[in-house]
Amino acid sequence: MSExxxxxxxxxxxxxxxxxxxPPADDIDLDAYTxxxxxxxxxxxxxxxxxxxxxxxxxxxxxxxxxxxxxxxxLQIDHSVIHSKxxxxxxxxxxxxxxxxxxxxxxxYWWQAVSADxxxxxxxxxxxxxxxxxxxxxxxxxxxxxVQACLYLAQHGLAQNVHNVIIAEEDSELHIITxxxxxxxxxxxxxxxISEFYVKxxxxxxxxMIHNWAPKMAVRPRSGIIIEEGSVFLSNYVxxxxxxxxxxxxxxxxxxxxxxxxxxxxxxxxxGTTMDxxxxxxxxxxxxxxxxxxxxxxxxxxxxxxxxxxGQVADVKGHLECRGLILSEKGTIHAIxxxxxxxxxxxxxxxxxxxxxxxxxxxxxxxxxxxxxxxxAVIVRGFLSVDIEGLPPxxxxxxxxxxxxxEQELL
Amino acid sequence: MLEVEDxxxxxxxxxxxxxxxxNIDIGETLALFGPNGSGKTTLLMAxxxxxxxxxxxxxxxxxxxxxxxxxxxxxxxxxxxILFQRPPVVRGVKMREMVRACLGGREDGAVIEQLAQQANxxxxxxxxVNYGFSGGEVKRSELLQLxxxxxxxxxxDEPDSGVDLVNISLVGEMINDLLQKDRMRNRTSSGLIITHxxxxxxxxxxxxxxVLLNGGIWCRGNPREILTSIKSHGYEGCAVCQK
Ligand SMILES: Nc1ncnc2c1ncn2[C@@H]1O[C@H](COP(=O)(O)OP(=O)(O)OP(=O)(O)O)[C@@H](O)[C@H]1O
Ligand SMILES: [Mg+2]
Numbered sequence: 001m002s003e004x005x006x007x008x009x010x011x012x013x014x015x016x017x018x019x020x021x022x023p024p025a026d027d028i029d030l031d032a033y034t035x036x037x038x039x040x041x042x043x044x045x046x047x048x049x050x051x052x053x054x055x056x057x058x059x060x061x062x063x064x065x066x067x068x069x070x071x072x073x074x075l076q077i078d079h080s081v082i083h084s085k086x087x088x089x090x091x092x093x094x095x096x097x098x099x100x101x102x103x104x105x106x107x108x109y110w111w112q113a114v115s116a117d118x119x120x121x122x123x124x125x126x127x128x129x130x131x132x133x134x135x136x137x138x139x140x141x142x143x144x145x146x147v148q149a150c151l152y153l154a155q156h157g158l159a160q161n162v163h164n165v166i167i168a169e170e171d172s173e174l175h176i177i178t179x180x181x182x183x184x185x186x187x188x189x190x191x192x193x194i195s196e197f198y199v200k201x202x203x204x205x206x207x208x209m210i211h212n213w214a215p216k217m218a219v220r221p222r223s224g225i226i227i228e229e230g231s232v233f234l235s236n237y238v239x240x241x242x243x244x245x246x247x248x249x250x251x252x253x254x255x256x257x258x259x260x261x262x263x264x265x266x267x268x269x270x271x272g273t274t275m276d277x278x279x280x281x282x283x284x285x286x287x288x289x290x291x292x293x294x295x296x297x298x299x300x301x302x303x304x305x306x307x308x309x310x311g312q313v314a315d316v317k318g319h320l321e322c323r324g325l326i327l328s329e330k331g332t333i334h335a336i337x338x339x340x341x342x343x344x345x346x347x348x349x350x351x352x353x354x355x356x357x358x359x360x361x362x363x364x365x366x367x368x369x370x371x372x373x374x375x376x377a378v379i380v381r382g383f384l385s386v387d388i389e390g391l392p393p394x395x396x397x398x399x400x401x402x403x404x405x406x407e408q409e410l411l
Numbered sequence: 412m413l414e415v416e417d418x419x420x421x422x423x424x425x426x427x428x429x430x431x432x433x434n435i436d437i438g439e440t441l442a443l444f445g446p447n448g449s450g451k452t453t454l455l456m457a458x459x460x461x462x463x464x465x466x467x468x469x470x471x472x473x474x475x476x477x478x479x480x481x482x483x484x485x486x487x488x489x490x491x492x493i494l495f496q497r498p499p500v501v502r503g504v505k506m507r508e509m510v511r512a513c514l515g516g517r518e519d520g521a522v523i524e525q526l527a528q529q530a531n532x533x534x535x536x537x538x539x540v541n542y543g544f545s546g547g548e549v550k551r552s553e554l555l556q557l558x559x560x561x562x563x564x565x566x567x568d569e570p571d572s573g574v575d576l577v578n579i580s581l582v583g584e585m586i587n588d589l590l591q592k593d594r595m596r597n598r599t600s601s602g603l604i605i606t607h608x609x610x611x612x613x614x615x616x617x618x619x620x621x622v623l624l625n626g627g628i629w630c631r632g633n634p635r636e637i638l639t640s641i642k643s644h645g646y647e648g649c650a651v652c653q654k
Contacts, residue, residue, distance in 0.1 A: 295503075323502070360499045363461055366484040367493055368513045368560055375484075378512055382503030382539075 060179025090141030099134035113224030132162030229256025254288030269301025278306025283316035298331025311346025417469035438598035445623035492562030513559035546573025583614025
């Protein structure tokens with residue numbers, strides 16, 4: 001626990017850092033949503049869900065039919081956990097509330113990577129929690145297949161406040177794919193998702209989250225990641241579907257030497273969508289490294305793409321890259337990369353570029369026989385295909401599938 | 412195959428090419444010499460049809476069809492290809508995708524691999540197009556794309572500049588492949604090669620040459636003779652010779 005305790009101090013500091021960049025004015029009225037949900041029955045066999053739900057879930061990267069393709073499953077609809085199961089020894093998958101009852105020690109992790117009083121959404125999730133998942137890999141466990149988790153909102157006007165805790169014990173390996181979706185396009189709702197990750201010494205976690213919301217949804221994920229010595233955290237975040245408002249700024253803290261964190265995000269903002277999305281890495285131990293890559297496209301919505309690297313000790317390295325494409329007259333992209341070196345010997349860099357596709361590039365492809373539209377399609381597809389290192393092939397294929405599906409709508 | 416008649420080209424409102432005429436027959440290769448800034452690239456870009464290069468007089472015929480006002484992609488699909496002197500970087504797009512696009516979008520992984528092998532480009536297939544490529548890699552990448560596209564007529568803008576001695580023979584081979592130089596008869600492809608040093612002419616045989624000076628053609632003739640003359644007298648020699 002020493003590393004975790006140490007991180008509390010770092011956590012306070014992170015809070016101060018965070019205070020400097022005030023989150024944007026928030027228009028979400030918590031009282032506008034109901035927190036009374038209809039109960040959904042537990043399903044032994046998740047492949048028996050209604051086809052419409054399965055399809056929406058599939059679009060968010062979670063396949064319910066093939067059990068062989070995963071090491072665990074967690075499915076929540078509204079406020080009900082309808083399925084949870086670990087399919088591999090050394091793995092635990094259950095409701096986080098259930099886990100809190102089962103393991104008294106879990107309270108030592110509860111609200112440690114994210115603070116409960118960070119804002120009104122964390123406060124709301126603390127007051128009114130509706131499950132969320134607990135996923136843990138025991139020391140030395142290597143789960144090559146992903147754990148698939150899906151948080152699904154079916155009831156109109158509902159607030160769904162989940163609290164997830166993920167613990168990768170020492171020298172374990174854990175891959176998680178989380179899909180979030182709504183039942184129907186016209187659903188209104190609020191999703192607050194607290195996610196706390198603890199990546200212990202020598203462990204490796206990849207976390208792939210695909211958001212498949214609806215044009216009237218308000219979404220407020222709040223994530224904190226604590227990365228210990230020699231461990232790795234790779235996050236891939238994809239949100240290509242319309243959503244009314246999405247704001248998140250996951251913060252990873254490298255508290256152990258040679259910790260590595262990488263955030264990849266791919267965002268598309270359609271008309272009516274407002275996104276304020278960033279990733280932050282606090283490099284607090286020697287040899288720790290961070291890489292933040294984001295690719296954002298607006299087809300008419302507005303995007304604030306943030307990134308923040310903090311070098312707290314010497315001999316750390318971080319790079320931030322943000323590229324934005326404006327594919328519509330109405331869309332806007334505001335890239336805000338921040339580098340904060342607090343001591344000598346930090347190596348932090350960033351590159352950001354926002355604009356439309358260079359005419360020269362389109363013409364280059366046209367000179368090879370592509371029509372203008374085909375040239376734009378090839379360039380946009382390339383733009384969205386972030387290189388995903390460290391993901392098992394099955395998982396990157398799933399992520400690519402999700403991107404391909406939205407691309408077809410986009411172009 | 413290609414007929415350029417009294418062509419005048421403006422770039423950014425400035426006239427760069429003045430009343431240039433020349434022909435290239437089926438199966439023929441023409442070399443184009445000329446000092447820096449004389450308008451060689453401008454001429455090629457205008458033949459390819461890039462919108463920034465505005466033809467204000469004259470016309471371009473390809474296989475007897477007037478293509479002067481056709482868009483780039485149509486000219487490409489008619490069978491004209493170009494090796495860019497300085498191609499743009501296309502971030503995110505992998506060479507593999509680019510070659511696939513040049514093949515007309517056919518999803519043939521094996522063909523791509525095989526073509527890349529010939530171009531010694533296999534390890535570059537997963538790199539972003541032209542991103543961080545060395546001078547020689549840019550040329551090989553351009554030629555790989557052209558071979559995939561397999562045009563009847565190729566415009567080659569300095570295929571030999573910045574290419575080392577080992578690579579130049581590979582570049583030469585690829586150009587010979589494009590221009591069907593292995594055929595003595597019934598050759599159907601033709602080309603135009605811009606070169607400063609003439610190094611590529613040690614690998615690729617060309618039929619005729621001309622010299623472009625200040626946006627006009629000053630001299631036509633045997634490529635070897637012209638090159639030798641430029642080497643000993645410089646381009647001033649061409650200007651004098653013309654008088
Ligand atoms: N977009 C442009 N705007 C203004 N001037 C241009 C533009 N493009 C080319 N030029 C000018 O046209 C002239 C001819 O340029 P061009 O690139 O055709 O020369 P070149 O013969 O290919 O030279 P090099 O041997 O250096 O490649 C130069 O003076 C150049 O600066
Ligand atoms: Mg030139």
